[in-house]
Amino acid sequence: MNRYASILNCQKEFFLSDATKSLAWRLDQLDRMERMLRENQQAFCSALYEDFHKPPFEQLFEITVPLGVIDYYRKNLVELMKPQHVAIPKGLEASGNAGVIYKEPYGVTLVIGPFNAPILLLLDPAIAALAAGNTVILKPANTTPKVASLFQALIPKYFSPEAVNVVTGGREEISALLELAFDFIFFTGSSTVAKVVMRAAAERLTPMVLELGGQNPTVVDQTANLDVAADRIAWGHNAISGQWCVAPGYVYVHRSIADEFIGRLKRSLVTMYGEKPQQSPDFARMITERDTQRVSSYILPDKVVHGGNFDIDGRFIEPTILYPSTWDDPAMQQEIFGPVLPVLPYDDLAEVVHIIKRKPKSLAAYIFSKDQAAIDLFLSGVSFGGGCVNQTNLHCWIDSLPFGGVGYSGIGKYYGKAGFDALSNTKALLIGNPDLVLDVFPPYAGKDIAASLSLFA
Numbered sequence: 001m002n003r004y005a006s007i008l009n010c011q012k013e014f015f016l017s018d019a020t021k022s023l024a025w026r027l028d029q030l031d032r033m034e035r036m037l038r039e040n041q042q043a044f045c046s047a048l049y050e051d052f053h054k055p056p057f058e059q060l061f062e063i064t065v066p067l068g069v070i071d072y073y074r075k076n077l078v079e080l081m082k083p084q085h086v087a088i089p090k091g092l093e094a095s096g097n098a099g100v101i102y103k104e105p106y107g108v109t110l111v112i113g114p115f116n117a118p119i120l121l122l123l124d125p126a127i128a129a130l131a132a133g134n135t136v137i138l139k140p141a142n143t144t145p146k147v148a149s150l151f152q153a154l155i156p157k158y159f160s161p162e163a164v165n166v167v168t169g170g171r172e173e174i175s176a177l178l179e180l181a182f183d184f185i186f187f188t189g190s191s192t193v194a195k196v197v198m199r200a201a202a203e204r205l206t207p208m209v210l211e212l213g214g215q216n217p218t219v220v221d222q223t224a225n226l227d228v229a230a231d232r233i234a235w236g237h238n239a240i241s242g243q244w245c246v247a248p249g250y251v252y253v254h255r256s257i258a259d260e261f262i263g264r265l266k267r268s269l270v271t272m273y274g275e276k277p278q279q280s281p282d283f284a285r286m287i288t289e290r291d292t293q294r295v296s297s298y299i300l301p302d303k304v305v306h307g308g309n310f311d312i313d314g315r316f317i318e319p320t321i322l323y324p325s326t327w328d329d330p331a332m333q334q335e336i337f338g339p340v341l342p343v344l345p346y347d348d349l350a351e352v353v354h355i356i357k358r359k360p361k362s363l364a365a366y367i368f369s370k371d372q373a374a375i376d377l378f379l380s381g382v383s384f385g386g387g388c389v390n391q392t393n394l395h396c397w398i399d400s401l402p403f404g405g406v407g408y409s410g411i412g413k414y415y416g417k418a419g420f421d422a423l424s425n426t427k428a429l430l431i432g433n434p435d436l437v438l439d440v441f442p443p444y445a446g447k448d449i450a451a452s453l454s455l456f457a
Contacts, residue, residue: 004137007165008180011108011135014162015183020105020133026077029130029163030070033123036158037063040150044119047146051118052315055282058240062119065397069124072399072416073131080131080420088430091455096433103424105133106207107183112174112197114189115141115287116243118148125186125209126164128419134184135163139177142170143287182206184423188245191408209412209422212405213335214362215249218392219352219378222254224368226264228390233341234268236366236392238319241284242295242339246364246393249336250325252352255345262323262343266306269319278309278316285315286338292317295338298331307339327355349374353381360408361385366392385409 019025037044045059054062073080081103088099109129113122118141126136138155140148148168155166167173174193178200185208187197194210201208220229237248253261273280286292289312296310296317307320317339322331325342332342346352356365365384369375375389385405388395396403399416414422440452 002176002179004167004177004180007137007161007167008108008182010162011137011165015105015107015135020135020163023077023081026131026133027074029159030074030127032158032164033127033130034067034070036154037067037123040154043150044147047144047150048119050146051144052115052241052287053283053285054240055280055284057282058284062117065120066123066127068397069127069399069415069419073127073420076417077131080417089456091457092430095436095455097436098431100429100431102427102429103132103421104427106423106425107134109134109136109184109186109423110139110177110180110182111136112139112177112185112187112189113141114245115143116240116245118144121188121211122151125188125211125414125419125423128414129184129186129423130164132420132423134423136165137177137182138164138166139174140166140168142168142173184208186414186423187211209404209414210410211245211403211412211414212363212408212410213245213337214360214405214409215332215335216246216362216364216366216384216387217356217359217382218248218251218366219346219349219368220251220253220257220261221349221367221369221371221374222256223370223374224257225370225390226257226261229368230261230264230268232368232390232392233366234265234272234319237341238269238273238283238339239393241286241317242341243284243287243291243337244393246396247337248341248364248366248392249362250332250342250344252344252346255347258323258343258345262305262321265321265343269306269321273319277307277318278311278314283319286317287315289313289315291315291338295336295340298322298329298336298338298340300329300331303329349377353377356382361406363405363409364388364393364396383407385413 041063048054048059084101086099111125122140129136140151151166152168181204185201188211191212194212233248273283277283292312292315299308303322305321305323307318309318320340323343325344361383363385365387367378368390386395395401402413402418403415404410404413412422
């Protein structure tokens with residue numbers, strides 16, 4: 001028997017009792033989650049630093065964002081849980097019928113989190129799942145062992161096992177979990193692992209959300225505020241040492257301003273991380289030596305215009321700019337997920353859009369411009385999950401903006417109302433008038449079928 005079957009069965013039986021459907025139960029789970037985060041903030045921050053030297057701002061970000069999500073659901077749950085009355089054909093409505101949408105929880109939800117934001121990106125989906133009335137089994141990333149160990153210690157102190165449980169480990173544990181019949185799966189991570197999750201889900205037709213990544217395009221045109229663009233791209237690409245699914249993956253810069261932009265980008269990097277970024281308290285480490293080796297292999301010495309140094313044993317790669325890059329370069333063949341930024345010159349934005357739209361659809365995309373026509377061309381021509389104009393990365397923490405990918409970069413959206421909806425089954429009902437005579441049944445001879453069907457017009 002599967003070693004995790006008892007955990008799932010315990011939660012399944014509890015869910016089938018309908019206890020999770022009440023407002024009181026959902027609010028209680030949110031309160032427990034908030035207490036766990038607030039009472040153990042320093043322990044979580046220390047674990048993040050021990051795992052990969054995550055700097056203080058990025059540590060606190062992982063605590064404050066889930067707290068904000070909890071606050072959103074606490075304030076909006078009553079409204080989100082209400083049955084929603086919708087318009088139906090006038091004839092049916094006039095004859096006493098009504099259309100109503102109910103949101104019901106799926107059941108036992110498996111949440112598999114990534115390493116790069118191992119608290120935030122594990123708990124945000126879990127919070128949405130609990131708010132929607134689901135039970136949750138958490139699977140933290142095994143490459144952040146201190147954070148995973150902390151979850152293993154804290155979850156039993158704050159939650160009943162039938163409501164929230166945690167399983168730690170790596171590939172073997174994930175494989176065992178995926179053998180089970182979950183009611184919903186929420187996975188955040190790489191496209192490679194997502195295919196494994198999706199195949200397992202397909203065996204049972206399990207609904208899911210996949211939050212993935214990709215090479216996120218960024219455009220800086222000749223009208224852009226270069227100081228703003230340089231600062232935001234430098235931070236957006238190098239936060240978490242580039243290990244951020246929404247990080248700008250490469251930059252197309254108009255040839256007429258390319259040299260100036262690169263000069264300002266260099267200045268931004270030095271301002272943020274100093275002349276010796278390996279000594280900066282604000283620059284994280286790569287998650288493993290293997291990933292350090294992988295990303296360092298993308299550095300072509302003849303194209304390095306800034307940085308280029310790395311230390312495999314120290315899991316460090318210096319913020320690096322490669323220019324002029326082309327689509328033949330190693331760094332352009334896949335999501336980099338590290339602090340190496342290819343910059344490509346361009347002359348015609350329409351040609352850039354033509355190229356990008358033929359690549360796998362990305363999780364994010366960004367454009368820096370003051371030209372509305374150029375912005376419109378980019379936004380209408382390129383398909384991506386979400387993004388920013390004259391900004392990077394921050395769109396993904398605004399609860400009113402649904403977050404997620406498209407195709408290769410993900411399936412489904414969450415955050416705020418979108419998260420509640422994603423973790424809820426939409427049960428659509430036509431509430432009939434019990435006294436309405438509607439004879440549209442055989443035999444049809446002699447009946448005014450058109451009059452009956454006019455109710456649906």
